[in-house]
Amino acid sequence: xxxxxxxxxxxxxxxxxxxxxxxxxxxxxxxxxxxxxxxxxxxxxxxxxxxxxxxxxxxxxxxxxxxxxxxxxxxxxxxxxxxxxxxxxxxxxxxxxxxxxxxxxxxxxxxxxxxxxxxxxxxxxxxxxxxxxxxxxxxxxxxxxxxxxxxxxxxxxxxxxxxxxxxxxxxxxxxxxxxxxxxxxxxxxxxxxxxxxxxxxxxxxxxxxxxxxxxxxxxxxxxxxxxxxxxxxxxxxxxxxxxxxxxxxxxxxxxxxxxxxxxxxxxxxxxxxxxxxxxxxxxxxxxxxxxxxxxxxxxxxxxxxxxxxxxxxxxxxxxxxxx
Amino acid sequence: xxxxxxxxxxxxxxxxxxxxxxxxxxxxxxxxxxxxxxxxxxxxxxxxxxxxxxxxxxxxxxxxxxxxxxxxxxxxxxxxxxxxxxxxxxxxxxxxxxxxxxxxxxxxxxxxxxxxxxxxxxxxxxxxxxxxxxxxxxxxxxxxxxxxxxxxxxxxxxxxxxxxxxxxxxxxxxxxxxxxxxxxxxxxxxxxxxxxxxxxxxxxxxxxxxxxxxxxxxxxxxxxxxxxxxxxxxxxxxxxxxxxxxxxxxxxxxxxxxxxxxxxxxxxxxxxxxxxxxxxxxxxxxxxxxxxxxxxxxxxxxxxxxxxxxxxxxxxxxxxxxx
Numbered sequence: 001x002x003x004x005x006x007x008x009x010x011x012x013x014x015x016x017x018x019x020x021x022x023x024x025x026x027x028x029x030x031x032x033x034x035x036x037x038x039x040x041x042x043x044x045x046x047x048x049x050x051x052x053x054x055x056x057x058x059x060x061x062x063x064x065x066x067x068x069x070x071x072x073x074x075x076x077x078x079x080x081x082x083x084x085x086x087x088x089x090x091x092x093x094x095x096x097x098x099x100x101x102x103x104x105x106x107x108x109x110x111x112x113x114x115x116x117x118x119x120x121x122x123x124x125x126x127x128x129x130x131x132x133x134x135x136x137x138x139x140x141x142x143x144x145x146x147x148x149x150x151x152x153x154x155x156x157x158x159x160x161x162x163x164x165x166x167x168x169x170x171x172x173x174x175x176x177x178x179x180x181x182x183x184x185x186x187x188x189x190x191x192x193x194x195x196x197x198x199x200x201x202x203x204x205x206x207x208x209x210x211x212x213x214x215x216x217x218x219x220x221x222x223x224x225x226x227x228x229x230x231x232x233x234x235x236x237x238x239x240x241x242x243x244x245x246x247x248x249x250x251x252x253x254x255x256x257x258x259x260x261x262x263x264x265x266x267x268x269x270x271x272x273x274x275x276x277x278x279x280x281x282x283x284x285x286x287x288x289x290x291x292x293x294x295x296x297x298x299x300x301x302x303x304x305x306x307x308x309x310x311x312x313x314x315x316x317x318x319x320x321x322x323x
Numbered sequence: 324x325x326x327x328x329x330x331x332x333x334x335x336x337x338x339x340x341x342x343x344x345x346x347x348x349x350x351x352x353x354x355x356x357x358x359x360x361x362x363x364x365x366x367x368x369x370x371x372x373x374x375x376x377x378x379x380x381x382x383x384x385x386x387x388x389x390x391x392x393x394x395x396x397x398x399x400x401x402x403x404x405x406x407x408x409x410x411x412x413x414x415x416x417x418x419x420x421x422x423x424x425x426x427x428x429x430x431x432x433x434x435x436x437x438x439x440x441x442x443x444x445x446x447x448x449x450x451x452x453x454x455x456x457x458x459x460x461x462x463x464x465x466x467x468x469x470x471x472x473x474x475x476x477x478x479x480x481x482x483x484x485x486x487x488x489x490x491x492x493x494x495x496x497x498x499x500x501x502x503x504x505x506x507x508x509x510x511x512x513x514x515x516x517x518x519x520x521x522x523x524x525x526x527x528x529x530x531x532x533x534x535x536x537x538x539x540x541x542x543x544x545x546x547x548x549x550x551x552x553x554x555x556x557x558x559x560x561x562x563x564x565x566x567x568x569x570x571x572x573x574x575x576x577x578x579x580x581x582x583x584x585x586x587x588x589x590x591x592x593x594x595x596x597x598x599x600x601x602x603x604x605x606x607x608x609x610x611x612x613x614x615x616x617x618x619x620x621x622x623x624x625x626x627x628x629x630x631x632x633x634x635x636x637x638x639x640x641x642x643x644x645x646x
Contacts, residue, residue: 030353032373049598050355107595268635272430275372275631277600308598312591316639 002192006243007152015193018063018156019163025062025091027051029164034274034303039289041296045270046165047305049278053115055234055307056161056183057084061146063157065092070144072096074136076129078104079234080307081148086117097143099132105311149182150241158183162190165302171199172299175285177306178203178212178255179235181244187304188251202295203248203255204288206230206263211239212248213255221245231260231318234281234306256295262287264318270305271319279310280318325515329566330475338516341386341479342486348385348414350374352487357597357626362612364619368593369488370628372601376438378557378630379484379506380407384469386480388415393467395419397459399452401427402557403630404471409440420466422455428634472505473564481506485513488625494522495622498608500629501526501535501578502558504567510627511574525618526571526578527611529553529586534562535571536578544568554583554641557604557629579611579618586610587641593628594642602633603641 004010030050034043048056061084065073073096075085082098089096098112102121112119122132137145147154161183165174174191176184184203191199205212209228215221223239230236240248266286270276285303289296327333353373357366371379384407388396396419398408405421412419421435425444435442445455460468470477484506488497497514499507507526514522528535532551538544546562553559563571589609593599608626612619 030373050353054598271600271635271638275377275600277594277598312594312642315594316642319635319639 002189004152004243004246006246010152010156010189012193014152015156015159015189019160022059022063022157022160023163025066026059026160029161031168032274032276036269036273039293039296041289041293041298042300043286043289044169044171044300044302045274045276045286045305046161046302047276047278048161049276049282049305049308051307053080053083053087054309055080055084056158056304057081057148057307058088059160060154060157060182061085061088062091064146064151064153065089065094067153068144070094070142072140072143073146074133074140074143075099075146075148076133077148078108080309082108082117083111083115083309085146086112086115090116097136099129099136101129107311111309147241149180150243152243154182155186155189155243155247158186159190159193161304162187166190166194166196166199170300171302173200173202173296174302174304175202175204175288176304177232177235177281177284178205178240179281180237181212181240181248183304183306184252185244185247188247192251200253201251202288203252204258204284205255206232206235206284207257207259209235209237210257213257215240215245216249216252216255219249232263232281232284234279235284254295256288256292258284258287258291262290264321265290267318276305277308277315278305279307282306282308325512327475327566327569329569333475333479333512335516337475338479338482338512342483345382345386345480345483346486348389349382349483352484354491355597355599359592359596362616362619364612364616364621365623366612367494367623367625368597368599368609368628369484369625370599370601371484372599372605372628372631374630376403376406376410377632378403378407379481380404380471380630381411382483383477383480383505384408384411385414387469387474387476388412388417390476391467393417393465395463395466396469397456397463397466398422398469398471399456400471401431403632405431405440406434406438406632408469409435409438413439420459422452422459424452430634434632470564472503473566475566477505478509478512478566478570481509482513482516484627485510489513489517489519489522493623494625496523496525496619497625497627498525498527498611499627500555500558500604500607501528501563502604503560504535504563504571506627506629507575508567508570511570515574523576524574525611526575527581527607528578529555529558529607530580530582532558532560533580536580538563538568539572539575539578542572555586555604555607557602558607577618579615581607581610581614585613587644588613590641599628600631600638601628602630605629605631
C-alpha cells in the first residue's frame with residue numbers, strides 16, 4: 001500500500017485519477033529499439049524529446065497547473081521546467097513569471113517568451129533565485145509557487161511516463177536520469193502502484209554532482225555544497241527533494257554515476273546510430289550503460305531520454321569533440 | 324485507372340499486395356505537429372529518420388529484395404540506398420556488394436559494412452560507378468542489379484509512406500523531396516491509387532540541381548550535365564528516372580527550387596524547434612516552405628522528412644554557421 005509521510009495526498013486514488021485524465025493532454029513517449037552490439041543488452045529508449053516543450057517536464061507542469069486555482073504561477077528555472085510551466089500556463093489560461101539568472105542563454109529566455117511567459121532576470125551575485133521568487137510571491141496574493149520536483153503533483157504527473165513504459169512490454173531494468181529526483185521518483189511511483197516488483201529501477205546521475213548516489217549509499221539525504229558543474233545541465237541540483245528522497249531511498253536498486261565524458265559519448269551515440277537529438281541530461285541513461293555495461297548484460301533495459309533541448313553551439317561542440 | 328507505359332507490372336493489384344505485406348516489415352513513419360508562426364500554415368512532418376537504416380529507402384529496398392530470386396545484389400550508392408540494400412539483404416538472407424566512390428566518407432562505408440554488406444570502392448576518375456557495376460554484374464550470373472529509383476518495385480515500396488500519410492488525416496498539400504524521383508513518385512502513386520484528387524503533391528528540389536523543375540516546366544525529361552553540387556547529398560542525381568518522370572509529369576502540381584541556404588536554415592529549424600535531427604536532403608521540404616511561404620498560406624501541409632543520416636562534422640558545421 002502506497003503511503004508517503006511527506007505527501008499524504010499521494011494516494012492510489014489520486015494516481016489513478018491523474019492516469020485517467022493527463023494522457024489526453026500530453027504526447028505519448030516515443031519508444032525506439034536501440035541495438036548496440038557493444039552493450040550486450042537489449043535497449044529500448046523511451047524518448048521525451050518530442051513531448052510538448054521538448055522534455056518530460058510538461059507532464060508535471062500540466063498536471064500541477066491544472067489542479068490549482070491560482071491564475072498566476074511563479075517558478076525559478078533556467079531550463080526545461082520554465083518552458084513547460086510557460087506552455088502549460090498558456091494552455092490553461094494562466095500567466096506566469098519565470099525567474100532566470102541574467103546569464104541564461106538567450107535561446108532559453110526566448111523559449112519561455114515564445115510561450116508567452118514573463119521572464120524575470122536576476123543577477124545571482126546580488127540575489128538568489130529563491131530570494132527573488134520569495135520577493136515576487138510577496139507582491140502577489142494570487143500567485144502559486146511551482147516546485148520543479150518536490151511536489152506530489154509533479155511526481156504523479158511524471159509517473160504517467162512510467163504508466164506508458166509498463167503498458168508497453170516487460171523490462172528487467174528501467175534507467176532514469178536523476179537531478180532533483182522528480183522523474184525517477186515518478187517512475188518508482190508507477191512501478192510500485194502497478195506492483196511490478198520484478199522490474200528494477202536504476203538512477204543515472206552525473207558523477208560531478210553525485211549527491212543522490214551518496215545519499216543512497218549512506219541512507220540519508222546529502223546535499224552538494226554548491227550547484228555542481230556538469231555538462232548535464234538539467235541535473236545541476238544541490239540535492240534531491242524531500243518527497244523524492246522518501247520515494248527513492250527504498251525504490252531505487254542503485255544509482256550509476258556517469259562521468260561527463262560518457263554522457264557526451266552517449267549523446268554522439270544517439271546522433272550517429274539512432275538519429276535522435278538528445279540534450280546532455282537526456283543522454284545520462286545511455287551513458288550509464290557505457291559506464292557499467294556488465295550491470296546490464298543480457299537484460300531488457302529501458303533507458304529514459306528525458307529531453308532534447310540544447311543550444312546548437314553546445315551540441316556542435318560535443319559532436320566535433322567526440323568524433 | 325492506373326497504367327504506366329514503362330511499367331505495365333505496376334497495377335492496382337500489385338500496389339494492393341505490397342500495401343498488405345510490406346508494412347509489417349517496416350517501421351511506421353513518425354508524425355510530428357510542427358507549429359511555425361512565421362509560416363502561416365499548419366505543418367505536419369512525416370519523419371522517416373527513425374525508419375530502419377535511418378531513411379525511407381528501406382521501404383523500397385525491402386520490397387525489391389523480397390520479390391526477387393537472386394541471392395546476391397549489386398548496387399551503386401554512396402548513401403542511404405546502400406545502407407538500406409545492405410540491411411534488407413541481411414534480413415532476407417542475401418548478400419550484396421555496394422559500389423561506392425573511394426572518396427566516400429568513412430562513416431558511410433562503415434554503415435554498409437555494419438549491415439554486413441561488401442563495399443567495392445572505385446576510383447571514379449578511372450572508372451564510373453555504372454561501369455564498375457556492369458563489370459561486377461558480368462562476373463556473377465546469380466546477381467541482381469538494384470536501381471535506387473527507376474524501378475516499379477522501388478516506387479511501390481515507397482508508396483507505403485503515402486499509404487500511411489493518407490490514412491492519417493486530410494492534407495491539402497504533401498511536399499516530397501526530389502532527387503531521382505523515387506519517393507515523390509511513390510507518393511503520387513499512393514494518391515492516385517486512393518483517388519485523393521483533392522490533395523496536391525509538390526516537389527522540393529535543390530536549386531543547384533533543378534533538372535526536375537526544368538523538366539516539369541518544359542514538359543520533357545531534362546538532365547543535368549553533371550552531378551550537381553548541393554548540400555542535399557541525397558538529391559545529387561543527374562535526372563529523374565524514366566518511370567518516375569512518367570508518374571511525376573502529370574502527378575505533381577509544382578516543384579519548388581530550394582537554395583542550399585534555406586535547406587540549412589530548415590535543418591536548424593528542425594533542430595531548434597522540433598528536436599528533430601534531419602539530414603540536409605531531409606530538410607528540403609521544410610526549406611520549400613521557407614522558399615515560397617505564400618504558396619502554402621492557410622493550408623494543411625504534410626512535409627516529408629526523408630532521412631536523418633548525416634556526418635557529425637557536416638551537421639555541426641551547419642549548426643554553427645546558421646546560428
